[in-house]
Amino acid sequence: MSTDTEKSDATPSAAAPELPKSTVKAITKFVAEHGGSASAVIQPVGLAGVRITLVGADGSLGDQVVEDLATANAVVASFDTVTVAEWERELTSIVTPVDGHFKKMAGWVANQTRFPKARNES
16 A cells, blocks of 8 residues: 655646636737737736836837736737736836827816916926
8 A cells, every 4th residue: 555645735826817708809909009018017006906107119008907917917918919017117208198188087177277287288
């Protein structure tokens, strides 16, 4: 009788998250339209999920929101042309928001007269 000294303590690894098809499609389109590559900044945004902010090679901004951090990392890892980045000087220096971007992102504040205009808008 042989004794098996090897124990199977390995817990089954968590299944890889399912990639949202609409997110993958949107990022594929973004990369194709904005220089063939992009940097992705992954940012938790509370109950809404995790935002993947994209900066195209041409400086254009785009974003997608996914359910959780594991999904965000898996989505970015599925692209050879997208690299994970942080908001550092090198990345922020190439960002070129389109006219109206600040107003769109500011919401109700954009229509206030007490606040100064965005510096890159005329």
